[in-house]
Amino acid sequence: MADIKDAVKERSMILQKDMLAKQFNDLSRAQELKKKVVYTFVPGNLTELILSFDMLPVYPEINALQSGMRKKSSEFIRDAEKIGYSEDVCTYVKCDIGMMLNGNIGPTGEKLPPPDLLLLSYTGCFTFLKWFENLERLYPGVPVAMLHTPYQEDGKITPEQVDYMVKQLKEEVIPKFEQVTGKKFDPDRLSKMMEYSAQSEDLLVKILESAKRKPSPIDAYFAGVYYIGPIFTAFRGTEEAAQYYTELYHEVQERIRLGLGPITPEGEMKEEKFRLVMEGPPNWTNFREFWKIFYDVGAVIVASTYTKVGGVYDTGFRHNPDEPLESLAKYCMGCYTNLNLPQRVDLIESYVKNYRADGFLINSIKSCNSFSAGQLMIMRQIEQRTGVQVGFIESDLVDPRYFSYANIKNRLESYFQMLEQRKIILEQQGVAV
Amino acid sequence: MEKVLDDMYRINGIHVTTESLNKAIRLYNTNRALIEEIYNIRSEYPWRLSAVETYYLLRAGLAIRVEEHNEILEQVLGHIQKERGEPMDNIRVVVTGSFCEQPPIGLIKSIEMAGCYIVDDDFMLGSRWIIGNVADATDNPLQALTSAYIHQSTFSSAYYDVGNPKGKRLADLARHRAADGIIFSAASFCDPALLDRPQMQKACDEAGIPHINFQYHENTGQFKVIKEQAGTFSDSIKLWV
Amino acid sequence: MSDSFYTMGIDVGSNFIKLVLLAYSGKPVLLDKQTEKIRKRDPSQVADEMIQAMLSRHNLKYEDVAYLASTGEGDLVKRKRGHFYGMTTHAKGANFFFPDAKTVVDMGALYVRAVKISPDARVEDYKMTGQCASGSGQFVENISRYLGLSIEEVGEVSLSATAPEVSSGICAVLAETDVINMVSRGISTPDIIKGIHISIANRIIKLLSSLRAESPIVLTGGMALNKGMLQAIGEQLKETGKQFEIKTNPDAIYAGAIGAALWGGFRHLKLKEKLTMTA
Numbered sequence: 001m002a003d004i005k006d007a008v009k010e011r012s013m014i015l016q017k018d019m020l021a022k023q024f025n026d027l028s029r030a031q032e033l034k035k036k037v038v039y040t041f042v043p044g045n046l047t048e049l050i051l052s053f054d055m056l057p058v059y060p061e062i063n064a065l066q067s068g069m070r071k072k073s074s075e076f077i078r079d080a081e082k083i084g085y086s087e088d089v090c091t092y093v094k095c096d097i098g099m100m101l102n103g104n105i106g107p108t109g110e111k112l113p114p115p116d117l118l119l120l121s122y123t124g125c126f127t128f129l130k131w132f133e134n135l136e137r138l139y140p141g142v143p144v145a146m147l148h149t150p151y152q153e154d155g156k157i158t159p160e161q162v163d164y165m166v167k168q169l170k171e172e173v174i175p176k177f178e179q180v181t182g183k184k185f186d187p188d189r190l191s192k193m194m195e196y197s198a199q200s201e202d203l204l205v206k207i208l209e210s211a212k213r214k215p216s217p218i219d220a221y222f223a224g225v226y227y228i229g230p231i232f233t234a235f236r237g238t239e240e241a242a243q244y245y246t247e248l249y250h251e252v253q254e255r256i257r258l259g260l261g262p263i264t265p266e267g268e269m270k271e272e273k274f275r276l277v278m279e280g281p282p283n284w285t286n287f288r289e290f291w292k293i294f295y296d297v298g299a300v301i302v303a304s305t306y307t308k309v310g311g312v313y314d315t316g317f318r319h320n321p322d323e324p325l326e327s328l329a330k331y332c333m334g335c336y337t338n339l340n341l342p343q344r345v346d347l348i349e350s351y352v353k354n355y356r357a358d359g360f361l362i363n364s365i366k367s368c369n370s371f372s373a374g375q376l377m378i379m380r381q382i383e384q385r386t387g388v389q390v391g392f393i394e395s396d397l398v399d400p401r402y403f404s405y406a407n408i409k410n411r412l413e414s415y416f417q418m419l420e421q422r423k424i425i426l427e428q429q430g431v432a433v
Numbered sequence: 434m435e436k437v438l439d440d441m442y443r444i445n446g447i448h449v450t451t452e453s454l455n456k457a458i459r460l461y462n463t464n465r466a467l468i469e470e471i472y473n474i475r476s477e478y479p480w481r482l483s484a485v486e487t488y489y490l491l492r493a494g495l496a497i498r499v500e501e502h503n504e505i506l507e508q509v510l511g512h513i514q515k516e517r518g519e520p521m522d523n524i525r526v527v528v529t530g531s532f533c534e535q536p537p538i539g540l541i542k543s544i545e546m547a548g549c550y551i552v553d554d555d556f557m558l559g560s561r562w563i564i565g566n567v568a569d570a571t572d573n574p575l576q577a578l579t580s581a582y583i584h585q586s587t588f589s590s591a592y593y594d595v596g597n598p599k600g601k602r603l604a605d606l607a608r609h610r611a612a613d614g615i616i617f618s619a620a621s622f623c624d625p626a627l628l629d630r631p632q633m634q635k636a637c638d639e640a641g642i643p644h645i646n647f648q649y650h651e652n653t654g655q656f657k658v659i660k661e662q663a664g665t666f667s668d669s670i671k672l673w674v
Numbered sequence: 675m676s677d678s679f680y681t682m683g684i685d686v687g688s689n690f691i692k693l694v695l696l697a698y699s700g701k702p703v704l705l706d707k708q709t710e711k712i713r714k715r716d717p718s719q720v721a722d723e724m725i726q727a728m729l730s731r732h733n734l735k736y737e738d739v740a741y742l743a744s745t746g747e748g749d750l751v752k753r754k755r756g757h758f759y760g761m762t763t764h765a766k767g768a769n770f771f772f773p774d775a776k777t778v779v780d781m782g783a784l785y786v787r788a789v790k791i792s793p794d795a796r797v798e799d800y801k802m803t804g805q806c807a808s809g810s811g812q813f814v815e816n817i818s819r820y821l822g823l824s825i826e827e828v829g830e831v832s833l834s835a836t837a838p839e840v841s842s843g844i845c846a847v848l849a850e851t852d853v854i855n856m857v858s859r860g861i862s863t864p865d866i867i868k869g870i871h872i873s874i875a876n877r878i879i880k881l882l883s884s885l886r887a888e889s890p891i892v893l894t895g896g897m898a899l900n901k902g903m904l905q906a907i908g909e910q911l912k913e914t915g916k917q918f919e920i921k922t923n924p925d926a927i928y929a930g931a932i933g934a935a936l937w938g939g940f941r942h943l944k945l946k947e948k949l950t951m952t953a
Contacts, residue, residue, distance in 0.1 A: 519753070
C-alpha cells in the first residue's frame, strides 16, 4: 500500500510500487485516457466489475490511510473539524473530507479526478453510508449506485441473501455502470477476471499461511498490510496482481528455504520470541514506530484480522468464474467486518490454535465503531477458549492526537514481560513451546 | 420479516396469523396516534406536561403491553386537555440527534430548567417511526408493514435519504412547531448523528433558525456545561432576537 | 398609568438567596431587597417564604407582580415566570449600577467569573476560574470559620495585616493545609486572611488580563463587599502595574437578582408588545 522507505526492497515491493504509481498516474490523467472514475470502498468492493467496464476506482479510505502515513492527516482532520465535524467521528471520513477541501491531492502528489459515479457498496460498517451522503453533497449531481450487503446476523450466508444481492447488481449497479460508461456489461470479461482473482487469492492464502511455520517467514500484520494491498484495491482480477502474488509467493518460499525471519524496515528479524494474533486495524500515523516496538523484542504477528477486511479467503471462499455475480455477492457478505461476533471469535480462536500463537492482542480504534464494538467480549472469550495471554491497546487510524507512543510502549512492554514469564513457567512445567 | 416471525416462533411457540398481525397493527396505530396527539398538545401548551414526564411516558411503553400503554396514554391525554401548571417565559426548542443511545434524564431536565420548552425531539424515535397508520385490514400485513416502513417513515440520521434532505425536514419541523431554536444533542461517538450535523446546521442557518450543539454519554452525570449552554442559548433568544 | 408594574428577581446561590422587588413607572426603581442565609434548610422553601414576606410587606399578591425572574439555581424556585442565566443577569445588574460598565467580575461562592459586556449589557465574552474552589467565596468562608471569624468580620480583620503570608493558592485543599501550617507557625490571623485575599486578587487579575478586560470593571457578588478583598485587589493592581478602574456598589450582592428583575421587566414589555401586535 505504501513503500517501505530506506528498507531492503524485494522485487515484489518494486512491482507493487510500480502498480500503484501507474494507478495514480492513470487517475490524474483520467480525462485524457477517457476513463470514468468511480469512488468506492475496500470492504465488499466490486473491483472486477468496475475494471470490466474500464473504470478507474478510487478508494477514499486508502487515501485517508496514505494521508496518515504521510503525516498529512492531522491537518486534514483539523480542516474538517473547522467546518463542523465532531472530534468523535470516524477519522477516515474527516481526513478524506479534509483532503477534498484541500484540492483533493492524492498520495502521490497528483490531483485525484472527481467521481463520475459514487458506488456505495459497503460492508460491515454503517459509517460508509454517511461518508457517501457527505460525498454526494460535495459532488452534487453525480449518480449514485447503492449495493446493500446484508449483515451475517445468523452467522451464515443464505441463498435468499445471495439472490437479494445479485438482484441489486443486475437491477441497480450494472445499469448505472452502463449508463455512466456507455458500455455494455460483458459477463465473459468479468469471468475471465475472476480466474485471475482466484489465482491471486490462492497465492495470498499460501503466503499468509506460511506464518504457521516456526519461525515464521513473514509478519502477517505489519508486512501483511502491504501484501493485501493489490488484492484489496484496484488490482484484484488483473494479470498484474496474479504476477505480483506469484512473485511474492516465490520470495516467501525462498525465505523459508534460507530459514530467514520476517522482513522489517531494519532488515530481517533475527530471533522469533513471541508469536501473536492481532485484532483491529493498525495506526497509520505512527505506523513505523508502532511496528518497531514489536520487532525490537522479536514479536511477530502470525495472523491478523485486519488483513481479512477486504475478503476472508483462508476459510475457502474464492471468486468463481462460473458464477461471477453470485461470487461477488458472497465475497461482500464474507468480509471480516460483516461477520457476526461469534464468527469473529471462532475465526480468531482458529488463528490462535493453528498458528500456534503465544498471545492475542487487540488494537482498539477510538473512532471505528464497526471494528471496536464487542472487542472486550472477544478478548474474554479468546482468553477462556485458548488460555493464551491477551492484551488490549488503544489508538486511532489517522488521528495522531490519539496515538500516545509512551502509553502504548509501556503497555506493550508489560504485555511482553507477561508473555516472557508465562513462557518460563510453561517451560518449567515441561510444556513444549 | 418472515425470518423474524420464524425466530419468534422458535422462542415462544406462537404462530402469527394474518388476523393477529392486523390486530397488533391496529393497536400500534392507536399507540402512535395517541403519542402524536400528546406531542401536539404539548407543542401548544408545553407546561402541561414536562419533557421528562413525556419521556417517561413513552419509555414505559417499551416495557409494558401495548394495550396497557394505550390506556395510560389516554388517561394522560385526558389530563392535559385541561389546563395544568402555569406557563413560563421559556423559549421553544426542537432537540435532535438523540435517536439511538438515549440521553440521561438529567440532560432532558437540564434543558428544560435552563429555560427551554422541548416542543419536539427524536428521543424514543422508534415509537414514532411510522407516520400515520399502517393498513390494518389487508391479507398481507407483512407487506403493509414493509410498505409503511419504506414510504411512511420519519427522517433520521440513522436513515439514508439524500433525495429528501434531512436538513430541510428538520427546518420544516422547527417551523411547524414554531420553535425558536434547535438543539443538536448527540451521543458521543455517534457517527450517524455527528456526520449529519454539519449539513443539518447549514440548513438551519439557511432557514435562519438559531442552534447550539453538545454531546452526551448515556451515563453523563454532570450537566453544568449543558445547562450553561442551554441557558445562554435561551437568554440570547429571549433578549436579543 | 397602565405601564407601571412590579417585577421581582431572585438569585439562588449555594449559601445565600437574594431577592429584590422593582417598581416600574417609566424607569425601574429598587423598592426592596433581602438576603437570607440558607443554613441547611430547603432552599425551595426559603425562597418561597422570602417571596411571600416581601410581597406582604408591600401589600402585594403574587399575581400583582408582572414578572418573577429567577437566576442562579433557579429551578429551586417553584413559582416564577422565567429564568435567566447567571452571567446574563450579573451583566445587567452591573450595567444598572454603572451604565458605563465594560467588564463584570462576579465573585460568587463557588467560582469567579469575568464577563465582558456591551453598553446594552449583552455578554460578549467571558472567562471563569477553573474547577478548583480556592479562588472562591466558599473558600474564604471555610478559612475564616477555621480561624474563628464570622464572614462579616473577615474584611475588617484583613485591613489590619502587617506582614501578609501568601499561601500556595493553587488548590483549596493544599491552601487549607497551608493555613493550618501558618497557624502553628504563629502567623497572626490578619496576616493569614490578607494572604488569602492577595492570592485570590492575583487570580482575578490574571483572569482579567486573559479576558483583555476593559475598564470600568464592576465587582458583583458576595465577595465584592469584602473590604479586605477590595484592598488586596487595589494593591495587587498597583504591584502588577495594570491600569484597571475597579468599581463596586453597596448592593453588589444583589446584582444577579436585580439583573433578573430587570430582564423580567424587559421580557414583560416585549411579550405585551407581541400580544398587542397579534391582537
